[in-house]
Amino acid sequence: MNRAGPAIETLLRRLVDIPPDFLDEPRLEVGGRVHVAALVNDLAYRHGKRANAVALSRFDAAQPQAERNRLALAMIAVWLLADDWFVGAQLAHEDVLRVLDAGVAEMAAATPAHKFASDPDRREELVRSVLARLGFRPAQETVEQATDRLSAVSSTERRRLLDASRSAQERARAVREALVRKAAEESADKFTRE
Amino acid sequence: MNASDPTDKDRYPTLTDAGRRMLRHMIEHPAAPTFRNKSGNRLTAPEVEALRDFESETLTAAVSWRPCEPPHWVPEFMQQVFADVPHYRTLGSLPRRFEDVPTVDRGDLAADIARFVPDSVSTERLINFRTTGTTGQPLLVASHPVVAARYLAFHKRALRRFGVTLSHGRGQVGVVLLGHQRKCFTYVSVTPSMDESGLAKINLHPDDWRAPEDRVRYLEALAPEVLAGDPISFAELARLPLTISPKALISVSMSLSPGLRRLLVERFACPVLDVYSMNEVGPVGVFDAAAGGHVMLQPRLYVEVIGNDDRPVAAGQRGEITVTGGFNFCLPLLRYRTGDHGVLVQGTDAPVIAALSGRAPVRFRGGDGRWFNNIDASHALASIPLSRFGLHQEVDGSLVLRLAPQELRWSDSASAALQSLIAGAVLRVDAIEQPDKFVQYTSDLDTALA
Numbered sequence: 001m002n003r004a005g006p007a008i009e010t011l012l013r014r015l016v017d018i019p020p021d022f023l024d025e026p027r028l029e030v031g032g033r034v035h036v037a038a039l040v041n042d043l044a045y046r047h048g049k050r051a052n053a054v055a056l057s058r059f060d061a062a063q064p065q066a067e068r069n070r071l072a073l074a075m076i077a078v079w080l081l082a083d084d085w086f087v088g089a090q091l092a093h094e095d096v097l098r099v100l101d102a103g104v105a106e107m108a109a110a111t112p113a114h115k116f117a118s119d120p121d122r123r124e125e126l127v128r129s130v131l132a133r134l135g136f137r138p139a140q141e142t143v144e145q146a147t148d149r150l151s152a153v154s155s156t157e158r159r160r161l162l163d164a165s166r167s168a169q170e171r172a173r174a175v176r177e178a179l180v181r182k183a184a185e186e187s188a189d190k191f192t193r194e
Numbered sequence: 195m196n197a198s199d200p201t202d203k204d205r206y207p208t209l210t211d212a213g214r215r216m217l218r219h220m221i222e223h224p225a226a227p228t229f230r231n232k233s234g235n236r237l238t239a240p241e242v243e244a245l246r247d248f249e250s251e252t253l254t255a256a257v258s259w260r261p262c263e264p265p266h267w268v269p270e271f272m273q274q275v276f277a278d279v280p281h282y283r284t285l286g287s288l289p290r291r292f293e294d295v296p297t298v299d300r301g302d303l304a305a306d307i308a309r310f311v312p313d314s315v316s317t318e319r320l321i322n323f324r325t326t327g328t329t330g331q332p333l334l335v336a337s338h339p340v341v342a343a344r345y346l347a348f349h350k351r352a353l354r355r356f357g358v359t360l361s362h363g364r365g366q367v368g369v370v371l372l373g374h375q376r377k378c379f380t381y382v383s384v385t386p387s388m389d390e391s392g393l394a395k396i397n398l399h400p401d402d403w404r405a406p407e408d409r410v411r412y413l414e415a416l417a418p419e420v421l422a423g424d425p426i427s428f429a430e431l432a433r434l435p436l437t438i439s440p441k442a443l444i445s446v447s448m449s450l451s452p453g454l455r456r457l458l459v460e461r462f463a464c465p466v467l468d469v470y471s472m473n474e475v476g477p478v479g480v481f482d483a484a485a486g487g488h489v490m491l492q493p494r495l496y497v498e499v500i501g502n503d504d505r506p507v508a509a510g511q512r513g514e515i516t517v518t519g520g521f522n523f524c525l526p527l528l529r530y531r532t533g534d535h536g537v538l539v540q541g542t543d544a545p546v547i548a549a550l551s552g553r554a555p556v557r558f559r560g561g562d563g564r565w566f567n568n569i570d571a572s573h574a575l576a577s578i579p580l581s582r583f584g585l586h587q588e589v590d591g592s593l594v595l596r597l598a599p600q601e602l603r604w605s606d607s608a609s610a611a612l613q614s615l616i617a618g619a620v621l622r623v624d625a626i627e628q629p630d631k632f633v634q635y636t637s638d639l640d641t642a643l644a
Contacts (some may be wrong), residue, residue: 069286114287188342
């Protein structure tokens with residue numbers, strides 16, 4: 001975060017104005033429309049590079065259903081990174097790919113991708129995370145301010161997600177136990193039995 | 195008895211003296227079978243009232259959607275499911291189009307059913323129905339006493355289509371559910387929304403009775419308004435010298451052959467309903483020859499017929515039956531692939547699934563090198579009153595027709611019915627060895643999947 005980046009408002013605005021095509025369904029093993037690997041390759045080209053096949057394979061249409069949210073967020077991140085400021089910043093190709101791959105995967109693990117476009121706090125988290133992973137901070141902010149703000153937006157969310165994940169696990173255990181405990185045949189009548 | 199075992203108060207919370215007398219009548223009749231298990235409606239008084247409302251809505255609501263046009267309630271349903279069901283939450287954002295929702299199948303449910311139960315459903319009264327389906331893959335279906343009781347509304351809707359209105363109430367037996375297996379879950383209960391009419395689930399297998407002829411005496415004494423079962427138990431029922439006059443027979447679980455249906459209609463002089471039903475969804479449709487297939491029964495169930503790419507197939511094409519919605523609030527289904535196949539057509543009063551068959555289509559090679567499929571085979575054998583049959587092709591191209599042991603007398607006519615299809619291929623007839631569910635159509639040829 002040592003380098004000053006663009007005004008954060010510009011990038012937040014860009015996310016607000018995201019074209020509907022970038023919120024369409026990523027192409028997966030079955031279903032979907034948008035070939036995310038092609039989008040990533042276009043982005044690399046816009047940044048003056050070509051992505052190799054190995055890097056692109058993380059975004060190709062052979063991905064299973066479980067990767068849907070990651071690819072959907074990658075599409076949003078592609079839109080963000082296609083901003084003129086990023087294109088003019090002479091970013092290292094590997095760093096851009098790392099943001100799109102590991103960075104996106106981490107954020108997509110438990111938050112629906114489109115929230116990073118529709119929810120103000122998640123928009124800010126995405127913009128600040130992308131800038132930080134590329135070594136930048138928003139213009140007009142000190143390193144301390146940028147660090148504090150990123151930590152605030154992401155730690156609140158992380159805490160929420162942790163709580164949610166903990167209660168989801170407890171809930172799943174309770175459901176499984178309840179189902180095993182009560183065989184329906186012992187407890188409810190149906191007019192016919194399949 | 196264990197302290198945690200359910201009591202009669204748990205099983206029948208609204209039981210009156212009349213209901214108690216009905217239970218005693220069904221259990222203590224001199225010809226009664228051995229009842230091996232216990233069950234109950236588990237319904238509270240407010241739930242019984244709510245069921246009456248549900249029933250009147252179900253009986254009057256139209257199934258108003260048309261093939262390939264998701265009904266108006268689907269977007270809100272999708273939103274609820276993506277917010278409330280763990281499996282869908284992990285998929286991420288709500289897709290903008292219904293057909294972009296990834297499908298799920300039995301394997302997904304079997305892997306962890308808990309991920310498909312909405313967070314808003316209390317675990318306190320959660321129950322399960324265990325099913326093995328035609329694949330043998332075990333599955334626990336999350337359910338609730340109210341969900342189980344709702345079946346009656348859909349059966350009444352199906353019966354009404356054939357001019358039957360149920361009227362048995364206090365002091366009468368409403369339904370007897372039939373099984374015919376070596377091991378069968380059997381019990382008695384009462385249906386509170388039918389003024390505690392009796393419900394008995396019995397096994398026609400002689401081992402469950404003091405004397406085989408008690409089956410007739412008992413059924414005559416109960417004189418149920420409806421008999422429910424599957425083609426196997428109905429084939430056995432037809433062999434008994436009964437004089438009862440039920441208002442209808444309802445067959446579920448397996449497809450009922452036209453031949454057996456005709457035999458049952460003649461034998462009992464009442465409508466014989468073939469209901470397409472599964473534990474995951476409940477009763478989906480009832481067969482009506484005049485409508486050309488199974489007419490949809492659930493006003494809040496949307497059905498698609500889709501291909502391997504998760505997209506609806508073209509109008510009139512065959513594909514996998516995939517359902518959305520349903521009445522089981524413990525297991526809201528969103529594009530659930532049932533594993534069954536058919537053609538979706540618009541009927542006069544509701545959509546219809548034509549040419550319904552379980553599992554993926556299988557094709558068989560005739561002796562002349564031409565292929566025929568499982569539907570052809572079903573059609574060829576339709577006029578023979580078989581409770582079930584299977585067809586298998588060996589790697590050398592020979593065919594094996596499997597019939598129930600007690601129906602081997604139909605071997606010659608069944609073989610003759612298949613001759614024009616198999617065109618000289620070697621055919622032998624074997625008995626079905628597995629008495630439980632088995633895969634009806636199979637082939638050892640690599641190119642058999644149509």
